[in-house]
Amino acid sequence: xxxxxxxxxxxxxxxxxxxxxxxxxxxxxxxxxxxxxxxxxxxxxxxxxxxxxxxxxxxxxxxxxxxxxxxxxxxxxxxxxxxxxxxxxxxxxxxxxxxxxxxxxxxxxxxxxxxxxxxxxxxxxxxxxxxxxxxxxxxxxxxxxxxxxxxxxxxxxx
Amino acid sequence: xxxxxxxxxxxxxxxxxxxxxxxxxxxxxxxxxxxxxxxxxxxxxxxxxxxxxxxxxxxxxxxxxxxxxxxxxxxxxxxxxxxxxxxxxxxxxxxxxxxxxxxxxxxxxxxxxxxxxxxxxxxxxxxxxxxxxxxxxxxxxxxxxxxxxxxxxxxxxxxxxxxxxxxxxxxxxxxxxxxxx
Numbered sequence: 001x002x003x004x005x006x007x008x009x010x011x012x013x014x015x016x017x018x019x020x021x022x023x024x025x026x027x028x029x030x031x032x033x034x035x036x037x038x039x040x041x042x043x044x045x046x047x048x049x050x051x052x053x054x055x056x057x058x059x060x061x062x063x064x065x066x067x068x069x070x071x072x073x074x075x076x077x078x079x080x081x082x083x084x085x086x087x088x089x090x091x092x093x094x095x096x097x098x099x100x101x102x103x104x105x106x107x108x109x110x111x112x113x114x115x116x117x118x119x120x121x122x123x124x125x126x127x128x129x130x131x132x133x134x135x136x137x138x139x140x141x142x143x144x145x146x147x148x149x150x151x152x153x154x155x156x157x158x
Numbered sequence: 159x160x161x162x163x164x165x166x167x168x169x170x171x172x173x174x175x176x177x178x179x180x181x182x183x184x185x186x187x188x189x190x191x192x193x194x195x196x197x198x199x200x201x202x203x204x205x206x207x208x209x210x211x212x213x214x215x216x217x218x219x220x221x222x223x224x225x226x227x228x229x230x231x232x233x234x235x236x237x238x239x240x241x242x243x244x245x246x247x248x249x250x251x252x253x254x255x256x257x258x259x260x261x262x263x264x265x266x267x268x269x270x271x272x273x274x275x276x277x278x279x280x281x282x283x284x285x286x287x288x289x290x291x292x293x294x295x296x297x298x299x300x301x302x303x304x305x306x307x308x309x310x311x312x313x314x315x316x317x318x319x320x321x322x323x324x325x326x327x328x329x330x331x332x333x334x335x336x337x338x339x
Contacts, residue, residue: 004219011223016176017169023220059216062161063180067169096252100302107301114298118259156169 002049004056005030020064021156027057028149035137038087039130044094047133051087057149058084067156076148079140086129086136093126159206161213162187177221178337184214185333188236192321198314201250208243211236214333221337228336235329242317249310256303263292263299 007026013019034050037043061068061077097119104115140146164183167176188210195203218225218233267290274286287293 007220007223010173010220013173015170016167016173019173020169055212056216059213060220062213063217063220066167092251095248096255099248099252103302103305107298110294111298111301114292114295114300115302116298117263117292117295118256118299118302121259122255 020067
């Protein structure tokens with residue numbers, strides 16, 4: 001899992017609102033930096049990193065909520081939560097498949113057959129979750145979530 | 159679980175003053191919910207405690223540049239709890255997945271055997287069980303069910319030990335102290 005990026009200037013922020021702008025700006029950049037390759041199911045760390053980044057951004061938006069205009073904040077937070085949920089659905093399957101593969105290695109060939117069957121079913125669910133995630137990535141692009149988050153940051157700086 | 163509202167936050171006040179209010183509410187929330195999670199079968203209470211630990215962890219991590227290394231240590235403790243509860247949650251999520259899969263196999267096997275028997279069968283020939291497509295898959299899934307259930311028990315016992323330790327060490331007061339309360 002990627003370490004959280006340092007929020008430059010946070011310790012010296014003159015106000016909670018200034019800290020809010022710095023935190024949301026950094027966490028927004030972090031989230032979008034992990035978008036590449038996230039649909040590749042052969043490297044499950046990518047979706048994990050983006051999911052963690054989405055949770056960190058969500059946490060920043062929730063902690064600093066009073067620093068942003070209510071309506072804009074509510075809409076953006078809802079979209080970040082929705083993205084985090086879609087990333088979570090993919091991640092849950094990744095984790096279950098990895099866990100079953102790990103357990104499988106400790107079992108006899110006879111016991112492995114049933115688990116292999118379940119892994120196959122979970123791979124199908126993983127593919128479905130990946131399609132939902134692909135839609136989510138298109139949606140945030142189409143709805144310009146990145147720039148709307150930056151607009152939120154600008155509002156906190158006013 | 160909806161987070162408890164933090165009153166009195168002021169965007170123009172200092173980071174420290176606001177963080178104190180948030181941390182105070184979040185650590186209180188965690189302790190209150192954790193006390194309700196002492197029933198191993200209460201999945202919701204365990205889930206809510208995990209979410210509360212996560213919220214406290216994030217607010218402490220966020221404010222580590224302001225409150226220093228003690229905040230990082232307190233966040234690490236909250237994360238440890240969150241991770242442990244996350245492992246328990248993974249077991250709670252996996253068990254119904256296994257059971258639903260077994261149920262689906264049973265339904266498919268029964269349908270296959272029934273179809274092989276034919277519509278006019280007077281009884282069911284046991285030889286037809288050889289035709290059940292999943293007949294060799296049940297035992298592995300039973301083993302997996304036992305493993306997941308037992309692992310959950312082991313992890314829950316670990317959670318209890320961890321929770322008792324936090325109570326003994328008065329985690330709530332130590333977190334409040336970290337932010338100068």
